[in-house]
Amino acid sequence: MKLHLVETAMQGPRVKTFRFQPVEGSGPLPAYSPGSALRIHLPVGEKGLWNSYSLTSNPWVDDAYSIAVRREDESSSKGGSIYLHDRAKPGDVFEVEPPVNRFALSRLAAKHVLIAGGIGITPFLSYLPVIAGRGQSVEVHYSYRGGDNSAFTDWLYHFVNRYCRVNVYDTTVNHRMNLSLILGLQSAGAHVYVCGPASLIEAVRQTARDLGWPASQVHYEHFSQADERPRRPFAVMLQNSGREVQVSDSESLLEALEREGVPVTHSCRIGGCGSCEIAVSAGQVEHRDHCLSEEDRKAGCSMIACVSRAMNGQLVLKL
Amino acid sequence: MNTETLVSAAPVPPLMEDRFANGADSILRFPFPFEGDSYNYTVNLRKAGQGARGAFDEHWFDVDEHYVAEMELREKVLAHDPERYQALPHMMEHQWDTLELIMEKYSTDYPQHFELYRDGKRWTWKNKLLNLEDTFSFGDERTLPREPLDYITRQAQGDWVLMDERDNDLSMDAGMLTFPADWSLKFDLGMSFEEWHGPVPMAHEAGVFKRAKQFLMRIQPAEPWQRFNWTMTIGRRWDASVEMYHQWGVDRTSITPENVGQKVHLRVEVQVLPRLRRSHGLLFQIRTYLISLDELVTNPAWAKRLRRVLQSLPEPIADYKGLTRYKDTVINWLSPYEDGV
Numbered sequence: 001m002k003l004h005l006v007e008t009a010m011q012g013p014r015v016k017t018f019r020f021q022p023v024e025g026s027g028p029l030p031a032y033s034p035g036s037a038l039r040i041h042l043p044v045g046e047k048g049l050w051n052s053y054s055l056t057s058n059p060w061v062d063d064a065y066s067i068a069v070r071r072e073d074e075s076s077s078k079g080g081s082i083y084l085h086d087r088a089k090p091g092d093v094f095e096v097e098p099p100v101n102r103f104a105l106s107r108l109a110a111k112h113v114l115i116a117g118g119i120g121i122t123p124f125l126s127y128l129p130v131i132a133g134r135g136q137s138v139e140v141h142y143s144y145r146g147g148d149n150s151a152f153t154d155w156l157y158h159f160v161n162r163y164c165r166v167n168v169y170d171t172t173v174n175h176r177m178n179l180s181l182i183l184g185l186q187s188a189g190a191h192v193y194v195c196g197p198a199s200l201i202e203a204v205r206q207t208a209r210d211l212g213w214p215a216s217q218v219h220y221e222h223f224s225q226a227d228e229r230p231r232r233p234f235a236v237m238l239q240n241s242g243r244e245v246q247v248s249d250s251e252s253l254l255e256a257l258e259r260e261g262v263p264v265t266h267s268c269r270i271g272g273c274g275s276c277e278i279a280v281s282a283g284q285v286e287h288r289d290h291c292l293s294e295e296d297r298k299a300g301c302s303m304i305a306c307v308s309r310a311m312n313g314q315l316v317l318k319l
Numbered sequence: 320m321n322t323e324t325l326v327s328a329a330p331v332p333p334l335m336e337d338r339f340a341n342g343a344d345s346i347l348r349f350p351f352p353f354e355g356d357s358y359n360y361t362v363n364l365r366k367a368g369q370g371a372r373g374a375f376d377e378h379w380f381d382v383d384e385h386y387v388a389e390m391e392l393r394e395k396v397l398a399h400d401p402e403r404y405q406a407l408p409h410m411m412e413h414q415w416d417t418l419e420l421i422m423e424k425y426s427t428d429y430p431q432h433f434e435l436y437r438d439g440k441r442w443t444w445k446n447k448l449l450n451l452e453d454t455f456s457f458g459d460e461r462t463l464p465r466e467p468l469d470y471i472t473r474q475a476q477g478d479w480v481l482m483d484e485r486d487n488d489l490s491m492d493a494g495m496l497t498f499p500a501d502w503s504l505k506f507d508l509g510m511s512f513e514e515w516h517g518p519v520p521m522a523h524e525a526g527v528f529k530r531a532k533q534f535l536m537r538i539q540p541a542e543p544w545q546r547f548n549w550t551m552t553i554g555r556r557w558d559a560s561v562e563m564y565h566q567w568g569v570d571r572t573s574i575t576p577e578n579v580g581q582k583v584h585l586r587v588e589v590q591v592l593p594r595l596r597r598s599h600g601l602l603f604q605i606r607t608y609l610i611s612l613d614e615l616v617t618n619p620a621w622a623k624r625l626r627r628v629l630q631s632l633p634e635p636i637a638d639y640k641g642l643t644r645y646k647d648t649v650i651n652w653l654s655p656y657e658d659g660v
Contacts, residue, residue, distance in 0.1 A: 028437060030540060031419070033599035059597055060458065063439075098541035104599040106485045107409055216487035267364045268544075272537060274530040275363070290537065291530045 005092045015151035016085050020065045031059040032099035034126040041095040044079040051080040056125035070119040103221040110189030111137040117196025118144050121152055128159050141177050143169035179207040195221040234310035238319045254305040264305055271307035278305050283315035338388040339555045341614050349610050350375045350589050352547035353624050357631035367545035367591045378428040381606055389476050396497040396558050404469050405508050406493035413481045414468040416595035417602055421475045446474050477606035491515055498607050500550050503561040520635035543593035550640045552586045555609050574645035579652045580613040622656035
């Protein structure tokens with residue numbers, strides 16, 4: 001769908017907010033849940049760029065989509081945030097995909113502990129009003145590198161009351177979170193959410209594991225969505241018939257087997273449902289599915305034919 | 320004894336054969352669920368609302384010729400047993416999400432029957448099939464005659480279950496269930512995904528539910544998925560609930576080679592699973608279609624395939640679906656359609 005950029009505002013020296021509304025005549029924007037993200041197409045480079053940003057507004061009170069973007073350094077960026085900061089202006093039209101949520105708020109948590117590193121604060125901007133509206137307890141722990149990166153602290157302080165605590169940490173003066181203490185002090189039934197650099201996410205997950213937190217109460221935002229590994233050609237040997245099937249770089253194993261008339265039960269074709277699981281008797285699998293468990297993968301005895309491939313050029317299948 | 324009074328006091332007419340008879344068009348668009356000649360319990364997922372023009376899956380939520388009859392039957396079932404509608408207190412946001420989705424899809428996909436006008440939070444809804452018009456404030460349940468889910472599902476074909484997603488699980492926390500195939504919302508309310516699938520044989524061991532649940536939890540708002548489920552029902556019995564088992568359970572002993580074509584029905588559920596927008600809950604529409612074997616065999620390819628599927632059905636599955644007593648009668652009756660090819 002197409003959206004109009006209607007307003008921008010600086011939130012400190014490095015973070016800018018952008019507010020979008022539907023173009024004339026296209027009806028109201030689809031609502032979304034706290035933690036949702038918006039994929040937006042930016043005219044950068046030859047093909048353009050799809051970037052994903054957390055929505056920071058509240059769909060119950062707002063008829064617009066808002067995002068907050070940190071201007072990345074030229075050296076560490078593909079140019080998306082720089083385009084938004086330097087070139088995008090009110091009136092511009094952008095192509096976006098409907099919001100998706102991979103970082104949802106648990107509705108019945110006894111308490112929410114929100115841990116943010118830098119611009120990782122953005123999903124929590126949509127969490128906080130909802131948590132406050134439900135009258136649930138919340139703690140915010142927000143660390144940043146120096147005052148230039150401390151966007152939204154004033155906004156956060158507005159929520160402080162007997163049910164909401166906000167702690168900020170400036171790592172440039174060596175003020176750091178004590179994760180063992182933060183997580184160790186929580187009662188059973190609390191949920192922790194972490195968004196920020198991979199090192200912070202890993203530290204929170206590790207600390208929670210060490211303290212015996214149930215995995216279902218530890219939430220983290222995945223940053224990399226798309227699988228950017230190259231699709232390489234490989235060969236499979238079908239052990240029951242002795243046939244060999246070549247899988248080119250432009251097709252999946254499932255497609256190659258269908259082409260050769262080898263029937264495989266299948267359903268979703270996006271690596272999600274597990275219908276096209278095939279037993280593997282030799283060779284290392286490059287797993288790209290979302291349905292096999294860690295144990296399944298370690299055992300190495302099966303693969304999901306619609307997405308997964310061979311690590312080293314060939315596999316032997318029990319087909 | 321006045322037998323007339325007794326008859327008219329019956330809460331729901333047990334069969335409504337005439338009103339739910341399938342016209343030629345309904346038979347043509349019947350969602351025949353079998354893709355192969357043998358039974359195979361898979362999650363059989365595909366994207367919803369991608370069917371051909373006029374097909375049962377052209378739109379997310381199908382409206383067909385039985386709309387008015389089905390809505391009137393729902394009212395009768397609810398008048399007799401209001402507990403077919405259930406909603407836990409934390410589900411109000413899910414209820415509004417569902418109302419919005421049904422109104423939006425119905426008015427866009429069937430503008431000849433439904434209209435929705437939105438002026439900010441002030442909404443006007445027109446249902447021309449049931450001759451209803453209401454203006455209300457979206458998000459304020461005091462402005463509707465009933466709770467939002469109760470209100471809208473009395474105007475929407477199929478059963479509707481609302482799941483909350485939390486703690487890496489799905490929880491059945493609200494719904495409207497007047498036409499279930501041998502289960503009860505009141506009994507299952509609040510259960511987790513694996514709990515309410517507890518009675519299904521063989522699939523837990525195969526790991527089907529664990530994976531199905533992970534798949535469902537990845538569904539995003541713009542892209543609902545659908546799957547088929549099926550069983551068989553005696554008579555055109557929409558309300559085959561656990562609550563009414565005393566009325567329909569015994570019917571399964573009544574099947575003879577003479578009445579099988581008229582009495583035995585293939586019952587297909589097209590299950591549509593959209594993600595709810597504000598609540599991040601999952602909606603589960605169970606859109607039921609009933610076709611008598613007499614109607615079904617007007618398509619001989621369906622007759623042949625159904626027979627082969629029934630022949631390959633494992634005993635525990637046949638027992639679970641309640642087919643054991645009359646399955647062989649059906650298989651024998653369908654044998655003329657087996658051409659050996």
